[in-house]
Amino acid sequence: MKAFTLPDLGEGLAESEIVEWHVNIGDVVTLDQIILTVETAKATVDVPAPYSGTIMSRHGNEGDIINIGCLLVEIDEQVTATTAASGTSLPSPPSANRKTTSSSSSKNREHDTHNSSTPSAKNDAATVVGNVSQTSHNINIDEFWVGSEKSHDEKMVITALPSARVLAQKLGINLHHIQGSGPDGVILDCDVHEASDQQRPGTEMLRGARRSMAASMAKAHQQIAAVTITEEAILSSWAANEDITTRLVQAIVAACKKEPALNAWFDPDTMTRCVHSMVNIGVAVDSQYGLYVPVIRHADEFHAEDIREWINDTVAGIKARKIGREQLQHGTITLTNFGAIAGIYATPVVSPPQVAIVGAGRIIKKLVLTNGKAEEVNALPLSMTFDHRACTGGEAARFMKALVTQLES
Incomplete structure (x- = not known):
């Protein structure tokens, strides 16, 4: 039987949320068959089976947040008739290897414990349980060992990932009250999240797009010299x-051609600016799962009907949680049409490395004087935030003027 853990999905993304399981315990799967869908901070990803065989166990529920290296499924791998007849010996199961490693590590730690004079060291056992992602936490895997603690005057051994211990400390969760869902009962991050949800009714951990939005907004607040x-x-x-x-x-396409300084990326570390010739517009889309910003690439090559078709298809994909990572990348400027819901003016947040975001408010009626006579007209409020490190006020004003001119034409 082989264990399959969550692989590295790329771009340094340590956490994923289980969106949907496509297999159940007892199902027979083939190599590369999709077994579950997860959502990272970037997009939804289908995870294929690495082996053919029967699903013997499944770990994690829909909505759980899991880290790279967390156990997903155990598969009883199929053995072909040719292999069985030839008498070819099969490699030892991963579980056996883990047990040997654990035993060896335990002996080494036990030797160190006898050489230590501190009481706390004598009460601690040491067992390495697997690889731990260091993307989210500054933890050295070589220092990961399972300790024993006392609770209610009874010695209780707690096995937990170091990231789960850090998370439990932040959330005020007692690990003694958690039943781990990992291999051999190891407490995972998702177990701590679940315990937190149960402990504090009415609260929830941010997941998926909402979690990504929180990180992006914090980064933007720290890095951008924003002017609206x-x-x-x-x-x-x-x-x-x-x-x-x-x-x-x-x-926006017309304004970018007129004043390209707003259609750019800025790198504060090298103090360099990249002004783009193509226009890739990120369009903010609100959904029940959070905020997504898919990118319409080469928007300057799209006709009006093409733009509408792209919007319809993209929104449908977001509602079905079927949007790929590549659809959210390489934006050079962003549009948020918040006025479709409510609001007149706003201070939109620039997403680095971009340097500008255009916001459109709710259309309002105004009275204007035309040849000395009052006339009722529709007015579209516009708000644009730009990074003043990369753009001058004059460049921003010229961009806004070109934007208004194009809309009024």
Whole structure:
């Protein structure tokens, strides 16, 4: 029987949320068959089976947050008739190897314990239980060992990942009250999250897109020298059935061509700016799972009907949680049409390395003077935040002027 743990899904993403299991215990799977779908901070990813065989155990529930290296399934690998007939010896199961390693590590630690004069060292056992991602926590795997603690005057051995111990300490969770779901009852991060949800009714751990948004906003707040400029576009020339989002995308493309300084990336470490010739617009999409910002690449090559088709397909993919990592990458400027829900003006948050984000508010009616006569018109409020380290106020104002001119045409 072989154990399969969560692999590294790329881009330094240590955590994933289980979105959906596609197999149950007892199911027979083939190599590369999709067994579950997870959501990282970037996108949803389908995880294939690394072996063919029967699912003997399944670890983690939908909604659980798991780390790289956490046990997912144990598979009783199929042995072909040819292999069985030839008498070829099969490699030892991973579980046996883990047991040997654990025993060896325990003996080494036990030897060190006898040489130690501190009482706490004598009460501690040492067992390495697996690889631990160091992306989220500054923990040396060579220092990971399982200790024993006393609770209610009874000695109780707790086996837990170091990241789970750190998390439990932050959340105020007593590990003695948790039943681990990992191999041999090891307490995982997801077990601590579940205990926290039960301990504090009405609270929940941020997951998926919401977790990613929290990290991105914190990063932006720390790094961006943000300035917001506002303006209004008078929509007297618009038809009654104008597609607002499509017009906004086209207007941003035109403004980027007129003033390209806002269509750029900025690297504060090297103090370099990359001004892009192509326009890749990230379009903020609100969903029940959180905020997603898929990117319409080469938006300057899209016609109006192409933009609308892209929006419809992308929104449908987000609702079905079927959006790939590549669809969220390489944006050069962002659009948020918050006015579709509510709001007139805002201070949108720039997402580094980008240097600008355009926000559109709710269309309002205004009275304006035309040839000395009052006239009611529709006005579209616009808010743009830019990184003042990479853009001058003049460049931002010229961009906004070009944006308004295009919308009013």
